[in-house]
Amino acid sequence: GGNSAGVGGNPYHGHTGIGPGQQQQMNQNTPNSPYDNANKGSQNNLSSMNSASNEDIVVSAAMQQLRDPGVLIVAHGSRGKPKTVRLVLTETAITWRTEMRKKNTHGGKELKLGKLHQVPLSHIMYVDIGKQTTALRRVENASVSEALCFSLLTKEGSLDLEANSPRERDALVQCFSLVLDEVHAQNWRDIYRGPSSDMP
Numbered sequence: 001g002g003n004s005a006g007v008g009g010n011p012y013h014g015h016t017g018i019g020p021g022q023q024q025q026m027n028q029n030t031p032n033s034p035y036d037n038a039n040k041g042s043q044n045n046l047s048s049m050n051s052a053s054n055e056d057i058v059v060s061a062a063m064q065q066l067r068d069p070g071v072l073i074v075a076h077g078s079r080g081k082p083k084t085v086r087l088v089l090t091e092t093a094i095t096w097r098t099e100m101r102k103k104n105t106h107g108g109k110e111l112k113l114g115k116l117h118q119v120p121l122s123h124i125m126y127v128d129i130g131k132q133t134t135a136l137r138r139v140e141n142a143s144v145s146e147a148l149c150f151s152l153l154t155k156e157g158s159l160d161l162e163a164n165s166p167r168e169r170d171a172l173v174q175c176f177s178l179v180l181d182e183v184h185a186q187n188w189r190d191i192y193r194g195p196s197s198d199m200p
Helices: 002-029 032-067 166-193
Strands: 071-076 083-089 093-103 109-113 117-120 124-129 149-154 157-162
Touching (some): 032 166, 071 093, 149 166
Antiparallel strands (some): 071 083
């Protein structure tokens, strides 16, 4: 009887011996061919992740600036000269007013602020990139680079803006896209929810 127990045990031990052995071999063999690819893949991902996080940093920096103290940017109207305005993003609206430095009588510079304009974020429908609007397509603006321009299309009309650099333009467009996604999602939620308790 002892013999058969040994035989019964043997293949069993042999089996467990083969099991992990096989797996080890598989582990060595399989990744060998795609290994380089896997490596390259992860490097690519890394570099694109880096650029994404850089972009995030740029966007969040632009967002900070938009909220306080605001961004100085050139606003184009459908008539008249472009004006430098300070564009500010508040919790519920965007505001802008012209800002000009005028020489005063003492030879210093005085800040002259125009009337404050305000549009609720829920009235901004979308962001247009480039020179899409009548104001930006005026002959007088032919020399303005497409890469600097964007427009905020609101229920009150479009706010046509020219940034200081393509990078700033892109960052601001991202900011407004993020903000509008939030606002519009919020609007839908409010419509579905009805009056919500946390409203002021």
